[in-house]
Amino acid sequence: MxxxxxxxxxxxxxxxxxxxxxxxxxxxxxDRQEDIIIKDQYGKIADAAQLSAGTSTIFNIGNSAYDTPASWVTGNLLTRFYAGDKLYDDNRSTEGGKGPLYAGSSCGSCHNHAGRTLPSMYTKDAGSGSSGFSSQLVYITRQNGFFFRNYGRVLHDQSIKGVEVEGKLKVHFTEEEFSFPDGEKYSLQTPHYEITEWYADSISPKDLIVDVHIPLRHVGMGQIMALDHDELRRLAALSNYPEYGISGRLSMITERNKQYIGVGGNKAHHADLTVELGFSSDLGVTNDRYPLEVCEGQSQNIGYSHYGIQITTREMEDVDLYMSALGVPARRNVNDPEVKRGEDNFYKAQCHLCHTPTLHTRQDAPVLLNGTRLPWLCNQTIHPYSDFLLHDMGPGLDNHVRTGSAYSYEWRTTPLWGIGLQQMVNGHTHFLHDGRARNFIEAIMWHDAEGAVSRELFKRMSKDERDALVSFLNSL
Ligand code: HEC
Ligand code: HEC
Incomplete structure (x- = not known):
């Protein structure tokens, strides 16, 4: 205390x-954050510009920068944080711990250090590969827009002994080269997907729409879940800039017969931390909310539910607590002149109209899965660099399926806090929902439709100005 x-x-x-x-x-x-003085790793009073998430800001710039508890996590809460961290990271046993079909061996196999593991489609396997885990989610939908009842939403390309995997992902890329007006070159690669070794009782692989997502960083998950929804509603009403072709909209989702504002996931299609869904759908771990195996109806798999519930709600709350209580990395080099120029350029290119620098969390304390309240997460000024709204990003990023209320060409503005540390934490700079962008420049140059004006403003900048903008992104 x-x-x-x-x-x-x-x-x-x-x-x-x-x-x-x-x-x-x-x-x-x-908690009233104004009352608290926050010091950096050297014991100096932190600059206000460094504080990404008020009292939850942490000053760790190593490879556990996304995976460090906020300083208010102490005592019993810290014990539970580490219990949650362990449940999250430990490979689950194939003897009744997960499966029979699954997409990852643990949450951490895809979210290494609470970040974005580089999926196998970007390593030399270029697909599911025969060894190791793919660390990507392969969403499969039928041409009629429905999921397969007996397969769940994602392809399960791993299985326990004696069970056939649902299929493997194969990817090839096409690439096109472009130039900035000053002659500097950049190229954009487009992934193309195919499912091979498809195991299905009756459905042809031709009937599949395949959509691959790389994992999201967990930076600020607790704050995102505590966002002030009135502020988001006001933002959606205001997010209409005809002069820039931008108009964001809220993602409204219906779950268990109630309407929620979706804020999580690339399609803003989640209103909670999806712990129960993650265990069930990604790992094949049955729980109270999803007591049946995802693949229960497949003719080869009937009967695997005899393992019963594989993780309790109390344990899942610890995982929930772990994600909610992660600290948000402080910004770095905030007074570096190049970073400051880059910040000006971020505004000049109108990036801030979607990547909203400042938002607030609501007045009431968030409540976790099993009733634990987290008063440290409310009434905070935070800097997520996202409006959590859906935007039309154009045909290049269109994934041909509707998710929740999001059309196929709409995506949630990705929060940019902590993005500059992704290289340090996960060892790569793949960005966008499917990781096709290999660096910041490519990520920006993929922005289209509502993002087209920003892209063009960035394109017309001098190389120095573009580099400064990238330095600013690296400081987040
Ligand atoms: C096979 C890989 C894989 C595994 C295993 C996995 N995830 Fe994920 N996770 C993803 C991908 C991909 C996304 C992005 C989905 C999207 O596009 O919205 C994601 C998104 C999330 C999000 C939303 C993040 C945000 O910023 O809104 C949360 C929370 C999450 N995962 C938690 C978990 C938990 C908890 C587990 C373990 C029970 C887990 N994940 C296991 C791949 C995985
Ligand atoms: C119209 C709203 C909008 C504007 C304006 C905008 N963005 Fe984005 N940005 C998005 C959306 C939506 C995504 C997610 C697209 C996806 O994953 O396919 C995104 C993704 C990104 C990513 C990748 C994040 C990640 O972790 O994968 C970066 C980097 C980025 N934007 C930077 C910028 C910069 C810099 C500018 C200004 C030059 C800008 N954006 C302008 C909406 C916008």
Whole structure:
């Protein structure tokens, strides 16, 4: 407990009852970040521009920069954080721990260090490969827009002994070269997918729409789940800049007969941390919300549900806590003149109209899966560099399937906080939902439709200005 809190509680004890009640309510409500002085790794008072997420900002620039608890995670909460981290990272046993069909061996096999493992489609396997894990999610949909009832949403290209995998992904790329007006070259590669060794009782592989996503970084997941939805509604109403061709919209999703604002996932199609879905759909781990194996209806797999529930809600809450309590990396080099020029260029190119620098979390404390409240996450000023709205990004990024309320050409603005550390944490700079961009320049040059004006403004900058903008992205 912080000293400030102790003082608050002591003050409550000497006050009359009504005031005491109010005090207790404040105690369970939010942390006020203005009261707290935050120091960097050298013990110096941090510059305001460094604080990506108020009191949850951490100053670790090593390869665990995405995988470090915020400093408010102490005592029992810290014990549970590490329990969640372990459940997240440990390879689950194939003897009743996962499967019979699965897409990854643990959450961490795809989100290494709570980040973005480089999928095998970008290593020399260029597909599922026969060895190791693919670390990508291969969404399969029928031409009629529906998922396969007995296969789940994603291709399970791994299996326990004696069970055939659902198929393998094969990828080839086509590449086109372009030049900036000053002559500097860049090239854009487009992935093309095919499913081989497709195991299906009745459906032809020709009937499949294949859509591959690379993992998302977990930076700021707790803050994202605590976003102030009134602010998002206002942002959606304001996000209409006909002069730049931009108009973002909220992703409204219906889950268990209730309407939610979707903020998670590349299509903003998740309203929660998807822990139960992740265990069930990605790992084949049954739980209270998804008690049946994803592949239960496949003729080869009938009967595997005899393992019963493979992870408890209490354990999944620890995983939820782990993701919610991760610290958000502080910005670096904020006073470097090149970074400052790059920041100006970010605004000049109108990137901020979608990659919104500043948002707030709501007034009430977020509640996890099993009822734990996290008052440290509310009433915070945060810098996610996203509006969490859906935008038309043009035909090049169109994935030909509708997800939740998002059309095939619409994507959620990816939050950019922590993006400059992806190379350090995961050893690569693949960006965009399917990782086709190999660096920042390619990611920007893929922006089209609502992102076209930004792309053109960036294209017309001098090489120095473009480099400065990239330095700014590296400081996030
Ligand atoms: C086979 C790879 C794979 C495995 C295993 C996996 N994930 Fe993911 N995860 C992904 C991909 C790909 C995405 C991005 C999906 C999209 O495009 O929205 C993602 C997205 C997420 C998101 C949303 C992130 C955001 O920024 O909105 C969360 C949360 C998440 N995963 C948690 C988990 C948890 C918890 C587990 C383990 C139970 C898990 N994942 C296992 C690949 C994986
Ligand atoms: C119209 C809204 C919009 C504008 C304007 C915009 N972006 Fe984006 N940005 C997006 C969306 C949506 C995505 C996700 C696209 C995808 O994954 O296919 C994205 C993705 C990115 C990514 C990749 C992130 C990752 O981790 O994969 C980077 C980098 C990026 N934008 C930088 C910029 C920069 C720099 C500018 C200004 C030159 C800019 N964006 C302007 C909406 C926008």
């Amino acid at each position: 912080s000293n400030r809190r102790k003082i608050r509680i002591r003050a409550c004890i000497v006050m009359p009852r009504v005031v005491m009640l109010l005090c207790i309510t404040t105690f369970f409500a939010c």
